């Protein structure tokens with residue numbers, strides 16, 4: 001089945017597209033089997049959040065765009081789920097904010113690293129980092145901490161969608177400004193992030209790009225104000241409230 005065969009008016013269209021892309025990702029050797037499990041967990045939270053972008057998540061995407069536009073060395077980390085779900089959208093975001101793309105896997109195998117890099121090239125990416133693996137995130141076992149020295153290791157702002165909690169904490173300990181996209185507001189990664197975006201990567205990545213386009217001519221002072229007024233705790237609390245109280249909880 002291809003995306004276009006899923007009826008657009010199906011009430012669970014986005015969820016069916018997501019499942020299908022992840023399944024195709026596993027078949028192509030891009031997404032790991034653990035990635036399938038992560039997807040299942042994400043889908044449950046998306047259902048509880050009403051499969052929509054909360055106003056608080058939209059504000060977080062805007063703050064993320066402001067951080068990326070202000071960064072000296074922004075890097076967007078790409079794992080097997082992100083590559084399967086939003087390859088073009090991630091490349092577009094990197095282009096708009098001038099970020100590098102780095103393949104970064106929790107379960108690193110050379111085969112999968114290359115399959116993802118090829119997949120991104122096929123979707124129009126020119127330069128992909130991550131394959132050199134000459135840098136490290138201190139405090140993590142070798143394969144889990146391997147990154148590029150001129151990529152994530154030396155980045156000042158990193159976007160880590162669907163990141164594992166340990167690695168999110170280790171990256172924060174390196175002093176990086178961390179932007180995490182994750183549907184579970186209780187997960188360690190978004191709780192560690194400077195900017196947690198509690199939203200589906202399918203919606204969050206294009207939304208960050210739209211905000212970045214809109215802020216492209218903003219002054220450094222305007223970007224600073226957006227960064228400084230963003231409150232990560234309030235974002236997490238709004239998502240938790242939305243899950244507990246249902247549909248309109250984040251809209252007062």
Ligand code: ATP
Pocket residue numbers: 038039040041042043045081085162163164165166181182183184186187188189190199200201202
């Ligand atoms: P942690 O280690 O951070 O405490 P975890 O063990 O739940 O949390 P993982 O299993 O490593 O984290 O990663 C899966 C995470 O990715 C889950 O929190 C899940 O909600 C999230 N996730 C899965 N699919 C998506 C998606 N499409 N968009 C956003 N988040 C997603």
